[in-house]
Amino acid sequence: MIQDYRVQTPCGLIQGAEGKEEGVAVFKGIRYAKAGRWEYPGQVTHWEGVYDAGSFGACSFQPRAFYNEEEVPEKAFYYREFRKGETYTYSEDCFFLNIWAPVESRDAPVLFYIHGGGFKGGCGHEKHFSGEAYCKRGIILVTCNYRLGPLGFCCLPELETEAGHTGNYGLYDQLCALQWVYDNIAAFGGDPGRITIMGQSAGAMSVQQLCVSPLTRGLISGAVMLSGGGVSRLLAPRTARAAFSFWEELAGRLKAPDLQALREIGPERLFEEFARLGREKKNAMAFAGPVLDGTMLTETAWAAAGAGHQLAIPYLCGSTSEDIMPPLIHKMARRWAGIQSEQGKCSSYAYFFCRQLPGDDNGAWHSSDLWYVFGTLANGWRPFTEWDYRLSEAMVDYFSHFIKTGNPNGPGLAQWLPVEKGQNKVMRFGDQDMHMGGVSLAGLVRTMVTRHSVGE
Numbered sequence: 149m150i151q152d153y154r155v156q157t158p159c160g161l162i163q164g165a166e167g168k169e170e171g172v173a174v175f176k177g178i179r180y181a182k183a184g185r186w187e188y189p190g191q192v193t194h195w196e197g198v199y200d201a202g203s204f205g206a207c208s209f210q211p212r213a214f215y216n217e218e219e220v221p222e223k224a225f226y227y228r229e230f231r232k233g234e235t236y237t238y239s240e241d242c243f244f245l246n247i248w249a250p251v252e253s254r255d256a257p258v259l260f261y262i263h264g265g266g267f268k269g270g271c272g273h274e275k276h277f278s279g280e281a282y283c284k285r286g287i288i289l290v291t292c293n294y295r296l297g298p299l300g301f302c303c304l305p306e307l308e309t310e311a312g313h314t315g316n317y318g319l320y321d322q323l324c325a326l327q328w329v330y331d332n333i334a335a336f337g338g339d340p341g342r343i344t345i346m347g348q349s350a351g352a353m354s355v356q357q358l359c360v361s362p363l364t365r366g367l368i369s370g371a372v373m374l375s376g377g378g379v380s381r382l383l384a385p386r387t388a389r390a391a392f393s394f395w396e397e398l399a400g401r402l403k404a405p406d407l408q409a410l411r412e413i414g415p416e417r418l419f420e421e422f423a424r425l426g427r428e429k430k431n432a433m434a435f436a437g438p439v440l441d442g443t444m445l446t447e448t449a450w451a452a453a454g455a456g457h458q459l460a461i462p463y464l465c466g467s468t469s470e471d472i473m474p475p476l477i478h479k480m481a482r483r484w485a486g487i488q489s490e491q492g493k494c495s496s497y498a499y500f501f502c503r504q505l506p507g508d509d510n511g512a513w514h515s516s517d518l519w520y521v522f523g524t525l526a527n528g529w530r531p532f533t534e535w536d537y538r539l540s541e542a543m544v545d546y547f548s549h550f551i552k553t554g555n556p557n558g559p560g561l562a563q564w565l566p567v568e569k570g571q572n573k574v575m576r577f578g579d580q581d582m583h584m585g586g587v588s589l590a591g592l593v594r595t596m597v598t599r600h601s602v603g604e
Contacts, residue, residue: 150251150337157335159192162199164247172283173249175336176273177205180292180328181243185299185411186307186317189243189324191331205244206237207271208296208318209415211423213238226515228529230274240299240415245292245325246272248279253337257344257551258288260329262322264349264376264515267437268297281523285548288338290329294321298398298422299415301437303391306407315388315439322354323363323444330367344370344551348518349472350437352376352465356484357385357438357445359459360452370554372464372547374521375471375514377449377484384448391435398425453487462554463488464547466499466574470511478587482574485567495566497556498574500587503539506531520577521547535580542582546575 149155153164153173164175178201181189207213213236217227250256259282263270272291279289294300300318307314330340345368347355356377358364401421404410426432438445452458465481478500485496501517507530510516519525520540525532546556546564556564556575562582564575572586 149335150249150253153251154198155335157332159332160195160199161197162201164201167248167280167283168278169280169284171251172280173251173336174279175201175247175249176203177201177244178247179205179243180245181321181324182241183243183317183321185240186302186304186314188311188317188320191324191328192243201247204246204273205293206239206242207293208242209238209240209299209419210265210269210296211419212269214416214419225510230276230515232529234275236271240295242293242295243321243324244272245290245328247333247336248283248289249336249338250283250286250288253286253288255339255342256286256288256337257342258290258329258333258338258340259551260290260292260326260343260345262294262345262347262351262354263291264347264351265296266433267301267318267350267353270296270350275527276518276522276524278522278524278527281544282548282551285544287548287551288333288336290325290333292322292325294318294325297436298395298418301439302398303388303395303435303439303441304399304407304410305389305392308388310407313388313441313443315391315441316444319354319357319361319438319444322358323361326358326364326367342369342552343367344372346372346374347376348374348515349376353438356449359461359463360447360449360457361444362446363444364459368459368461370462370464370551371459372550373466373481373484374517375467375477375481377465377480384450385438385440385445386434388439388441391439394425394429394432394435398422401425453484456491456493458487460488460493462494462550463496464499464550464556465496466501466517468512468514468517469500469502470513470516472514479589482567482572482587486569489567490569494554497550497564498567499564499577500574501577503536503577503579506533506536517543517577520544539577539582543577 167174183189217223282289295318303315352373353376465485467477471477482498485498488496504511520543523544549558550556573584576585
């Protein structure tokens, strides 16, 4: 129960603050874990005194921590869009989550969001993330930070010897945060039995990995994947041991003779050499993100889906018209939703966001739908129109119904049909309306070839 923005949790007392809107309590920078470099996280279970949750915690170290984004042309777009005017701190000690909760909530459903950024950037409190829109609809929002880049996904035989497995430190952070929420959210008025996980881009890929992991059983009741995840051999993770050569080469370049020396390398130098090596390796993404470690991940999502091993829960998947590799991302999303129907599991849903955002000619670029999904258009610089606000309200309504019931449909909304075998229709969020319709893969190929996509 929340009283004066203070909550008694199993870990101890925690003091939050009033949100931007009346009736919303915000708890920022809650520590969920502790760990050293390349150690798996240990969940926080107790603290002394009253925990001050009045400010956001540190983000994971990442490339942008070491340069001025405004001065790097290829980074300027996302900086202006999502981060300009904001201040961030960075640390290896980044194990923090944030909670927006209705003050009067009782057994409220929970939305647990995992940020994107290619597993090497991002955090859980950029300006497009806020929970007021969901709190108004009786839903608790949680966002979290997790370790990124070489801090989150290094794989070395010495680390395997030390812990029994290696890699996926960032995924274990996400799992630890999810477990903390499961164990503590009832104190904030939430229902631990109704936690929907949602992610975008690398966050969506994380959601998919969590949904095929044997370690998440009983923690997740629904999943939303935006511009990531889906079914594809192309993006399937490799084994941890297949990644050893990449990380051993990085250690060699850093002239670290042993694990202790490597752990003592400063984060700036570590990220600089990691980025340099990544630019030289065409397949770096296959080794610099999630891997099959035999514990967290025992099979690819492709294999899991083929065998029906993924969680039997409702899924909602989508992409944007000017996404990164739009044909692949759209096809993966629709295919993942369709597999659930083919296997007789829960009904699942797919969408295609094609609203051409006002303010420039980049269209519905990768991540553009986040303003609408979180109902935070007012935080942006763009000249959003009345239609944009109506579209955002409808999208938050659809997502809220899905979080509550596993079905996005509700009063006053155009009917959203589940994906069925043999049909190509998805919910289209466009420039003038929302309706079920098809998506031309040939058109998406033309978009990919003729338009420059922005992405992060």
